[in-house]
Amino acid sequence: MDIVLEICDYFIFDKLYAAALPKGGKVDQFLQNSPVVQQVSSKVSQYLPASATASGYDPLDSAIFANSTSSHASNALSFQFNSTSINFANIPSYLWAKFMSLQNKSEIYGLKPIFLPEGDYFSSSILSRSNILRESLSILVVTTIFGWLLYLIVAYFSYVFVFDKKIFNHPRYLKNQMWLEIERAMTAIPVMVALTNPFFLLELKGFSRLYFDINESTGGWKFLLLSIPMFILFTDCLIYFIHRWLHWPSVYKRLHKPHHKWIVCTPFASHAFHPVDGWAQSLPYHLYPLFFPLHKVLYLGLFTFVNFWTVMIHDGNYMSNDPVVNGTACHTVHHLYFNYNYGQFTTLWDRIGRSYRRPDDSFFVKDTDDEKEKQEWKKQVTQMEEIRNELEGKVDDREYNESI
Structure with missing residues (x-):
């Protein structure tokens, strides 16, 4: 920073x-x-x-x-x-x-x-x-603007070039959903930034282990490259447990339900959180440099990558059914069926915690005819409603485009 x-x-x-x-x-x-x-x-x-x-x-x-x-x-x-x-x-x-x-x-x-x-x-x-007051204000302005621009630009390009727009016809797509996602994200980002401000201030006051010079004393280029998987594994582990905690019924209703308003997602759902929910899931990214050495430029790069990844796993484009990587298909399963696939980058902790659910093969079938696709969506909705009723109750306050 x-x-x-x-x-x-x-x-x-x-x-x-x-x-x-x-x-x-x-x-x-x-x-x-x-x-x-x-x-x-x-x-x-x-x-x-x-x-x-x-x-x-x-x-x-x-x-x-x-x-x-x-x-x-x-x-x-x-x-x-x-x-x-x-x-x-x-x-x-x-x-x-x-x-x-x-x-x-x-x-x-x-x-x-x-x-x-x-x-x-x-x-x-x-x-x-x-001055700590000046730093706080400057960080709030800079990171809010950066967060808005990164979110809008990456989500827009994903929407134009990657997003499968067939999802608009899904029976659980909401009325005006994309604009609701954007509104939620744009209002949440400044609050998430304000909550994160103390971590940036700790970095600016010399309490982190961020470094700039690459030499033997800092581990050289080998350690810099090793920092990438270390960062991914550390944050993936903590996010899994934070995310799973957010699905406790009492916590879910207060914090995490706004993000699960989107049962099927567009790329603009990526940052559409309750601010405290988004802040909680970002904590591991800010804790890592307080405990482990990390190059300053690499930290900025990883922070940007995290935002790209967050958009990507909400874009509905199923390119890979990799058993290790927690990609778009895995996260779609999470939004559809709620209590599965809490991980951010890998399926490791979901497998250990027995919360992994393999994406259906139908996700990866290209050029499915409309009738088969509707049948698959109907099956998804039936399974989804059983789980949603247990988690949220029988009353569903969402307003869908159409019902089946």
């Missing part, structure tokens, strides 16, 4: 923040002359090491993410828990200092340029690049 944010700061945000909140401007003068702000600042300064402000930290960032080298922090770090002496008053300080020890100070974003020069507006705003 620091690569993306530095590009945006250099070309757009530095100038915007400088124009909106310039140093020496009215807001700056108000903050400097405000007794309340000065009192808070002095209180914060009592708990900060001198190196924090001297090193260029934004004042608010210093209060939250400064180097923990003060005597207070040092005492917390040296505090030992044992059976004879436990001072509970020291526990919060101890835990905070332990947390701060995980920070890589050289990876804190915004203290100095890394990929691009400073530019004319680098230090012109009272909100420096490293």
Whole structure:
């Protein structure tokens, strides 16, 4: 995220923040002359090491993410828990200092340029690049716009060039479904981004294991290539369990049912979630770089690939019945029959958890005549309704194009 944010700061945000909140401007003068702000600042300064402000930290960032080298922090770090002496008053300080020890100070974003020069507006705003409020707002704007564009562009191309439009005639295709999917996705994406913001902030503050230099100390090119299957396997495992949890009846009704409104899907269903549901299933992608080394550019590439994959498994084009890959056919089975094929990339965890259901051979028969296709759809609906009645109850609030 620091690569993306530095590009945006250099070309757009530095100038915007400088124009909106310039140093020496009215807001700056108000903050400097405000007794309340000065009192808070002095209180914060009592708990900060001198190196924090001297090193260029934004004042608010210093209060939250400064180097923990003060005597207070040092005492917390040296505090030992044992059976004879436990001072509970020291526990919060101890835990905070332990947390701060995980920070890589050289990876804190915004203290100095890394990929691009400073530019004319680098230090012109009272909100420096490293300011946590500025970072939060910038990330929200950038990732929301990126998410919207990626979703619309990839889903549109999939709809035009890949999607099998026969699905419009399926008896469980909803009225105005594609527009309902787009509306749901476009309103959910900003909320999902806002919920994900803390993970991006942790990365920008040096708490992730993301790296840029490829050398022996970072494992070289071999480890970079190995990171791809590691990322896929790690996220596939966690998503399986999160997805299966989302199908618990009480959780399903509150969070996951909006995505299962689409019993047969178009590519635009890919991001049409309840925001908390979409956020929960994206958690593994953000947890991975907090625990495992991952190249920054590869992380951006994998994040983009994940969005491509999410669209692809909703496009209704059945090209492969691979027993290992959890492709489009497997995910269609999930939408049709609800309680099967929870995996994202592979069928491994569904096989271990006994939730794998092999896609019907009829999915892969090309140029089926209309009568046979209608018979197959009728069979699907009969099986689907039995499972849906158990999961959702007999009342179905969906409005279909037609009934059989």
